Amino acid sequence: EPEVTQTPSHQVTQMGQEVILRCVPISNHLYFYWYRQILGQKVEFLVSFYNNEISEKSEIFDDQFSVERPDGSNFTLKIRSTKLEDSAMYFCASRRGGGANEQYFGPGTRLTVT
């Protein structure tokens, strides 16, 4: 069964460093998302992406964040200068569209900023 994959599973970085989180969505899906979950808190929407552009972003998704689909399979989230409060689980999700609205999530990347 197709699934969303994410790498790395755990990333440790120092404050101020740049990180890139990678995702491979399900192959015939057209809509891509990033969410994050701070420990003990809700899963929160960050950004949605369709047709090679951002379709919506939350207020969390400030200028430190960017997303890219560099090729036909990968979808990345870049945090330019990490802060302590960026420590969280980051989940990628994808949706096929065309009436199929279910979102499928990857296993997540645990980001620890020290």
Added chain:
Amino acid sequence: QKEVEQDPGPLSVPEGAIVSLNCTYSNSAFQYFMWYRQYSRKGPELLMYTYSSGNKEDGRFTAQVDKSSKYISLFIRDSQPSDSATYLCAMSSGGSNYKLTFGKGTLLTVNP
């Protein structure tokens, strides 16, 4: 008032019990309702997806949506220890993005 409210539990039941999990919401624009299961430090796994009001059954799971009361439920029949996880409700108003708004999750433990 929070957009989606979910009792965090924890909820502990014996094996074989019927479990009822619930969420309330305030945004009347929500039309799509989902339940996800999340094991510790793992990604949310889609269990049930419903559109608008009504019931949907899949094996031991039944999802109910009452839009007039802004209330959704997930019932688990014949609960098993493997059902022990955090259950997240999520909803969307649709539109072009279908971004999801989540509840905080209910931690369920099914004891053998």
